[in-house]
Amino acid sequence: MTAARPRPLRADAARNRARLLDIATREFTTRGLAVTTEEIARAAGVGVGTLFRHFPTKEALLEAVMVCRLETVAARTTQLAAESGPADAFFDCFRLVVDQSAGKDEFTRALAAAGMDAHSALRESSAVIKERLTGLLAGAQRAGAVRPDLGLPELIALLTGTTKAVEQLGADPAARERIFEVVLDGLRPR
Amino acid sequence: MTAARPRPLRADAARNRARLLDIATREFTTRGLAVTTEEIARAAGVGVGTLFRHFPTKEALLEAVMVCRLETVAARTTQLAAESGPADAFFDCFRLVVDQSAGKDEFTRALAAAGMDAHSALRESSAVIKERLTGLLAGAQRAGAVRPDLGLPELIALLTGTTKAVEQLGADPAARERIFEVVLDGLRPR
Amino acid sequence: MTAARPRPLRADAARNRARLLDIATREFTTRGLAVTTEEIARAAGVGVGTLFRHFPTKEALLEAVMVCRLETVAARTTQLAAESGPADAFFDCFRLVVDQSAGKDEFTRALAAAGMDAHSALRESSAVIKERLTGLLAGAQRAGAVRPDLGLPELIALLTGTTKAVEQLGADPAARERIFEVVLDGLRPR
Amino acid sequence: MTAARPRPLRADAARNRARLLDIATREFTTRGLAVTTEEIARAAGVGVGTLFRHFPTKEALLEAVMVCRLETVAARTTQLAAESGPADAFFDCFRLVVDQSAGKDEFTRALAAAGMDAHSALRESSAVIKERLTGLLAGAQRAGAVRPDLGLPELIALLTGTTKAVEQLGADPAARERIFEVVLDGLRPR
DNA sequence: GATGAATGAGGTTTCATTCAT
DNA sequence: GATGAATGAAACCTCATTCAT
Structure with a gap:
C-alpha cells in the first residue's frame, strides 16, 4: 500500500x-x-x-529524455548561480539553456499530441528551472545588467526563440555567436 | 509576358x-x-x-504550402521596400515578416527551409525573399542602422526565432513589444 | 424486346x-x-x-482484344487453308497462330480470375479456330506431312508451348527460327 | 568450408x-x-x-521462390549429368526439368528469368543450371545426338515451352509422351 | 532480465470506375 | 458523345508493442 x-x-x-x-x-x-x-x-x-x-512507451522514453535534460539544466543553473556574479551567471545561463534545448520544440508538440499539457515529472523539473531563472533575472536586473522591464514570460519566450534561431542556423559557429550577441546585447538596458 | x-x-x-x-x-x-x-x-x-x-506526394503538398507562404511574404516585402527609407524599411519589414508568420508554427519551417538547401520549387520563391532581404539588410547597414557583421543567414534565423518567441508569448501586447525591442535593439551597432 | x-x-x-x-x-x-x-x-x-x-470494364477491353485477335487468326486460317496444299497450309498456320498469340497466357489467366472459364464471345472465335485446325491437321496427316498419331489436344498444347518458348526468347530472329525448326521437324513422321 | x-x-x-x-x-x-x-x-x-x-519486398519474396526452385533443379541436374552417357544424360535431363516444372506455371517464369537478365540472387542459381545445361548440350552435340546449331537460349526456351505444353495437356500420359517425342525428335540432327 | 520474431493497425500511394462539365 | 477530375477500395510497406524462447 x-x-x-x-x-x-x-x-x-x-x-x-x-x-x-x-x-x-x-x-x-x-x-x-x-x-x-x-x-x-x-x-x-x-x-x-x-x-x-x-x-x-516510445513517448515515455521521450519524456524521460526531456526530464533528464531539464534536470541537467536545472543542476547546472543552480551551480552557475552560485559560482559567478549576477550578470555573468545570468548570461551564461541563457546560453546554457539554449544549448541544451535542441529539438525540444518538436518533442513538446509530440507530448502534447499524446494527450497531456506536460507530464508531472516534466512539470517538476521545469518548475525548478523557472524558479532559478526568476532569481537570476532579478539578480541581473538589480545589478543593472538587464533591462528592468523584462519579465519571466518574455525571458522564456526569448530563450525559446533563440533556441529556434540557433537550431535552424546549422553548424556555423561564428554565425551562431552573432545570434547570441544580438540577443544578449538587446537584453542589456539601453 | x-x-x-x-x-x-x-x-x-x-x-x-x-x-x-x-x-x-x-x-x-x-x-x-x-x-x-x-x-x-x-x-x-x-x-x-x-x-x-x-x-x-505528401512532400509535394508540404512544399506547395511553403511556396505559397513564401510568395505572400515576398510580395509584401517588395511593397515595403519601395515605400520607406533604408532603416525604416528594414525594421518595418522585420516586424512584418514576424507578424505575418505569427501563429503559424510550420511556416517557420518554411523560413528555415529557405535558409538551408531546399527543393527546386522552393528555391524560386525563397530566392525572391532572400534577394529582397539582402537588399534591405545592405541598405540598413550602409545607413549605419544595423551591425555590419550580420549576414543573411543570421537575419533569417533571427526572423524565425523572433516569430517563435512572439508566438509562444500569447496575446500580451506589451510583452510582445518588449520582445521586438530586445531583438531590434540588438540588431543595431554597438 | x-x-x-x-x-x-x-x-x-x-x-x-x-x-x-x-x-x-x-x-x-x-x-x-x-x-x-x-x-x-x-x-x-x-x-x-x-x-x-x-x-x-478493363476486363471487357481485354476480352475484346483477345476476340479481335482470335478472329484475325480464324480468318487468316481459313484463307490459308484455301490457298495452299495441305502440308504448307498446316505449317504456315502453325506459325501464324504462334505469332498471333503473344501474351495470351497471361490474358487467359486474368479472364479466368475474373470469374468465367471463357466468355461466350471468346468461345465462339476459338471454336472456329479449333475446327479449322482439326481440318488442317487431318489434311496434313493424310498428305503424310505430319505424324499420324497426333491429336488436336496435343497440337494445341504444342502451339501453346511454342508460343511460350518464342515469347521468352525475345527478339533474336535466328534463334526464334531454330525453335520453329525443332518443333515443326518433330511434327513430321519419323 | x-x-x-x-x-x-x-x-x-x-x-x-x-x-x-x-x-x-x-x-x-x-x-x-x-x-x-x-x-x-x-x-x-x-x-x-x-x-x-x-x-x-514482394519482389524479394518472388525472387526467393524462384531461387528455391532453381536450386532444386540444379541439384537434380548435376546428379543426372554424372550418371549416364552424353546423349542419355541430355535427354533424361530435358525430361527431368520438364517433369519437375510441370504444374507450376510460375516456375516457367523463373526459367524465363534465367534466360534473361535477372536479379543478382537469381544469377547464382541460374548460373549453375546454365553451366550444367551448357555442358550437357555440348556433350550431346559432340556425340551427334542433338543438332549442332542449337544454342543455350533456345534450349532454355524449349524447356519452358515444353513444360507449358505438358502442363496444359492435363493427365493423359500417352498424349504427354507424344509431346516429348515431337520435341526430342526435333532436337536430333536432321 | 534480455532477446528479437511476430503482430496488425495504420500510413502513403495507385488505379479502375463514375459523373459533372 | 467526349473529357478528365473526383472517388475510395485496396495494395504495399512500416513500426510501436507483445511475448515465446
Missing part, C-alpha cells in the same frame, strides 16, 4: 537504462522523432524488448 | 486545389507534419485520390 | 473504338496487364471516359 | 520462413503475381509483418 517506489535496479539493468537514455537523447535530437525504437535499441546495443522493459 | 501556366485547370479543380492548400496549411501548422493525408483530404471535403491528383 | 443489337456507331465513335482496340492490343502485349486504363486512353489520344464508354 | 550463413535463425523463425516460401510458391503458381502479400501471409498463418520481416 506504500506509494510506488522505483526498485533499485540490478547493475547491468541500470547500465542499460542509462545507455538507452544517452543514445535516445542523441538520436532524437539529431534525427528527430522519426527514429524508430528499433534503431535506438540497436544503437544502444540492446534488443527492442529491453527498451520497452525500461520505458513502456 | 504572363508567367508559365502549366495548364488552365477547370474551375472546380482549381477550387479543390486551393481548398486543399488552405486546409493543408492549417493542419500542418497546428498539428505538425504527422497529420495524415487522409485527414487533410477529409478536412478539405475531398477524397484522398483528389489530394494525390493535385500533389503527387 | 428484340435481342440487344449493337447500334451502328457514329463515324468518329467507331474510329475511336478501333483505335482503342489497336492501342490496347499493343500495350497489353508489350507491357502486360499492368498497363493502366489511363495510359491506354492517353496512348490512343482519348480521355479515360471514352475508353469506358466503349468498354465498360 | 561451410557456405556463408547470414544468421543462425531461431527454430520457429526458420519454420515460418519455410512455410511462407512454400505457400508463396503455391499461390504465385496457381494465381499469378496478382496475389496480395496479405493473402500469402494469411494462407501461411502469419501476419503481414512477419512476411515482410523475412522478405523485405
Whole structure:
C-alpha cells in the first residue's frame, strides 16, 4: 500500500537504462522523432524488448529524455548561480539553456499530441528551472545588467526563440555567436 | 509576358486545389507534419485520390504550402521596400515578416527551409525573399542602422526565432513589444 | 424486346473504338496487364471516359482484344487453308497462330480470375479456330506431312508451348527460327 | 568450408520462413503475381509483418521462390549429368526439368528469368543450371545426338515451352509422351 | 532480465470506375 | 458523345508493442 517506489535496479539493468537514455537523447535530437525504437535499441546495443522493459512507451522514453535534460539544466543553473556574479551567471545561463534545448520544440508538440499539457515529472523539473531563472533575472536586473522591464514570460519566450534561431542556423559557429550577441546585447538596458 | 501556366485547370479543380492548400496549411501548422493525408483530404471535403491528383506526394503538398507562404511574404516585402527609407524599411519589414508568420508554427519551417538547401520549387520563391532581404539588410547597414557583421543567414534565423518567441508569448501586447525591442535593439551597432 | 443489337456507331465513335482496340492490343502485349486504363486512353489520344464508354470494364477491353485477335487468326486460317496444299497450309498456320498469340497466357489467366472459364464471345472465335485446325491437321496427316498419331489436344498444347518458348526468347530472329525448326521437324513422321 | 550463413535463425523463425516460401510458391503458381502479400501471409498463418520481416519486398519474396526452385533443379541436374552417357544424360535431363516444372506455371517464369537478365540472387542459381545445361548440350552435340546449331537460349526456351505444353495437356500420359517425342525428335540432327 | 520474431493497425500511394462539365 | 477530375477500395510497406524462447 506504500506509494510506488522505483526498485533499485540490478547493475547491468541500470547500465542499460542509462545507455538507452544517452543514445535516445542523441538520436532524437539529431534525427528527430522519426527514429524508430528499433534503431535506438540497436544503437544502444540492446534488443527492442529491453527498451520497452525500461520505458513502456516510445513517448515515455521521450519524456524521460526531456526530464533528464531539464534536470541537467536545472543542476547546472543552480551551480552557475552560485559560482559567478549576477550578470555573468545570468548570461551564461541563457546560453546554457539554449544549448541544451535542441529539438525540444518538436518533442513538446509530440507530448502534447499524446494527450497531456506536460507530464508531472516534466512539470517538476521545469518548475525548478523557472524558479532559478526568476532569481537570476532579478539578480541581473538589480545589478543593472538587464533591462528592468523584462519579465519571466518574455525571458522564456526569448530563450525559446533563440533556441529556434540557433537550431535552424546549422553548424556555423561564428554565425551562431552573432545570434547570441544580438540577443544578449538587446537584453542589456539601453 | 504572363508567367508559365502549366495548364488552365477547370474551375472546380482549381477550387479543390486551393481548398486543399488552405486546409493543408492549417493542419500542418497546428498539428505538425504527422497529420495524415487522409485527414487533410477529409478536412478539405475531398477524397484522398483528389489530394494525390493535385500533389503527387505528401512532400509535394508540404512544399506547395511553403511556396505559397513564401510568395505572400515576398510580395509584401517588395511593397515595403519601395515605400520607406533604408532603416525604416528594414525594421518595418522585420516586424512584418514576424507578424505575418505569427501563429503559424510550420511556416517557420518554411523560413528555415529557405535558409538551408531546399527543393527546386522552393528555391524560386525563397530566392525572391532572400534577394529582397539582402537588399534591405545592405541598405540598413550602409545607413549605419544595423551591425555590419550580420549576414543573411543570421537575419533569417533571427526572423524565425523572433516569430517563435512572439508566438509562444500569447496575446500580451506589451510583452510582445518588449520582445521586438530586445531583438531590434540588438540588431543595431554597438 | 428484340435481342440487344449493337447500334451502328457514329463515324468518329467507331474510329475511336478501333483505335482503342489497336492501342490496347499493343500495350497489353508489350507491357502486360499492368498497363493502366489511363495510359491506354492517353496512348490512343482519348480521355479515360471514352475508353469506358466503349468498354465498360478493363476486363471487357481485354476480352475484346483477345476476340479481335482470335478472329484475325480464324480468318487468316481459313484463307490459308484455301490457298495452299495441305502440308504448307498446316505449317504456315502453325506459325501464324504462334505469332498471333503473344501474351495470351497471361490474358487467359486474368479472364479466368475474373470469374468465367471463357466468355461466350471468346468461345465462339476459338471454336472456329479449333475446327479449322482439326481440318488442317487431318489434311496434313493424310498428305503424310505430319505424324499420324497426333491429336488436336496435343497440337494445341504444342502451339501453346511454342508460343511460350518464342515469347521468352525475345527478339533474336535466328534463334526464334531454330525453335520453329525443332518443333515443326518433330511434327513430321519419323 | 561451410557456405556463408547470414544468421543462425531461431527454430520457429526458420519454420515460418519455410512455410511462407512454400505457400508463396503455391499461390504465385496457381494465381499469378496478382496475389496480395496479405493473402500469402494469411494462407501461411502469419501476419503481414512477419512476411515482410523475412522478405523485405514482394519482389524479394518472388525472387526467393524462384531461387528455391532453381536450386532444386540444379541439384537434380548435376546428379543426372554424372550418371549416364552424353546423349542419355541430355535427354533424361530435358525430361527431368520438364517433369519437375510441370504444374507450376510460375516456375516457367523463373526459367524465363534465367534466360534473361535477372536479379543478382537469381544469377547464382541460374548460373549453375546454365553451366550444367551448357555442358550437357555440348556433350550431346559432340556425340551427334542433338543438332549442332542449337544454342543455350533456345534450349532454355524449349524447356519452358515444353513444360507449358505438358502442363496444359492435363493427365493423359500417352498424349504427354507424344509431346516429348515431337520435341526430342526435333532436337536430333536432321 | 534480455532477446528479437511476430503482430496488425495504420500510413502513403495507385488505379479502375463514375459523373459533372 | 467526349473529357478528365473526383472517388475510395485496396495494395504495399512500416513500426510501436507483445511475448515465446
